Amino acid sequence: MKPRILIIGGGYGGLRTAMTLQQHLHQQAEVTLISKHDYHYQTTLLHKVAIGTLSARKSRIYFRKILDLTKVQFIKDKIIEIKPDSKQVIGNGGVYEYDYLVIGLGFKPEGFGIKGVEEHAHKLSSLNAALKLDKAIEYKFKEYCHTKNQQDLSIIVCGTGFTGIEFAAELGSRLDELCLIGGIPRDIPKITCIGRSDRILPMFSKKSSAIAQKKLESFGVEVICGGDVQEVKTDGVVIRKDGELKEIKGNTILWSAGVRGSDIVEKSPLENTKGRVKVDAYLRSPQYENIYVVGDCALCTSRDAIHAPTAQLSAQMGDYVGKSLLKILDGKEQKEPFKFVHRGTVCSIGHTDGVGIIYKQSINGEFAAFLKNFIENKWLYGIGGAKLVFKNGQFRYRTSN
Incomplete structure (x- = not known):
């Protein structure tokens, strides 16, 4: 039987893992991506959706439109339990078995126990x-x-x-x-x-x-x-x-005072802190070498990675895990530990303004806003090419209203 790779969660980390495998696989494994939604959305743009400057139509990127379904199977289902000892994941729609599991279930808001x-x-x-x-x-x-x-x-x-x-x-x-x-x-x-x-x-x-x-x-x-x-x-x-x-x-x-990891991870047998697994240098669970964790569910040992922007870190984690799995499928060993490359961070202040830091240089104004849009469009290009950028991309004066 072909090795079964199961990816749960269709955020930046999970989707990037699937895309990396899709680009280089030649039927060496069965890859399945499971998400509770049939679309991906950029969490870094949710503030625009909440104000109405980015429409729901432009926000949704449907998995079946960007995945090669001959290489990556997509299933819409909500995960309710992870059973690592039996190599199973339980969803509302059934039981899914795996040889390698990639957990990218995202985050939930942290209320810190504050009343109301x-x-x-x-x-x-x-x-x-x-x-x-x-x-x-x-x-x-x-x-x-x-x-x-x-x-x-x-x-x-x-x-x-x-x-x-x-x-x-x-x-x-x-x-x-x-x-x-x-x-x-x-x-x-x-x-x-x-x-x-x-x-x-x-x-x-x-x-x-x-x-x-x-x-x-x-x-x-x-x-x-x-x-x-x-x-x-x-x-x-x-x-x-x-x-x-x-x-x-x-x-x-x-x-918007804080976030924590997934409830599913928190309730699982995986050792975790508030739904986040302290992964090893190869983004694996210390308890189970066949389980990788990416995105908000992973707690890296690197200080820089802990404080990194979620989307940037998650995408790099997804790339790394995808390449690690490709090496394993080819009978090789991943000897290079994960290293986060912090290229910069930009915070938008409205659609045409912002502040940030790029390669240790502080920036602000329209240039910062341009880079923010460039970063968002680069992500779209990576998962759907130029066509998706022109359809859903962020441009200087182009908003949904």
Whole structure:
């Protein structure tokens, strides 16, 4: 029998593994990709979907359109259990057996046990969650002429990392349009961004963080640093700042203060920390050499890798695992450990602005925005070629609206 390679999760890491195998395999193995959705979406663009500047149609990249189904079988199913001792994965649709398993099940938001986060806050954890938030914001702006409830136009963002800042900036840059459509005075909508750190985007230099905050404030976004969220309510959040409790009112709340690994991994026999497996130098589970872990479910031993941007790291992990499996199928041994090449990080501040670092050089402005779009388009090119870039790509003034 041919070796069976099973990939669970169709995110950056899982899909990249499948594409790498697809490009070089010649019927040496049976490769199967399982995902709970029949499409892939770029998690780094969910903030655009949540504001309505990227449509659902452009967000979805269907697996069966980009995979060579003669080399990689695709199954839509939701994984519910991993059984490494019997080399099985259980899904709602049945039992899947494997010789080699690649786990790329992604992340879930981390609420840190704070009261009200699960019940009252939106999270950008999936494409459907982003679309739901977009509809909620648009509805409140359109209905303001009837409700006259200013708290409906008050949006609170908890978290000053990439997701929170990119969402707040994208929304801030679109407020003029939303107010024009709804006939709303521009001074009524309010965006508040709250973070525990002493500055936003703490992974960047102080200078870059200051530039990003100034750009945010130019959109009318209020930034609160050093604010520790104590509770999330239906109509606002309670924070502790400078030793005092303060309540900030708002009927739309986004939680983007942290993520953790997959629940499926956390409940499995694999040794893990909050759904993340501390992999070895070859991205394998220390307990099972036939199980590889990529993306948010993997906790690398390299300090740089831990702090790397998720999409960039996941894609490189997927490439590496795909090539490792190809070597194994050819009867060779993978002797080179995984090494993450940190080429740079860019945070968009609206569609035509941003801040970042490329090869240790700080950048900002339109050049940063150009590089952000270039990075997104490069990913599309890698999985679908030039045709997919022209169809779904990010360009300077091309947005869904």
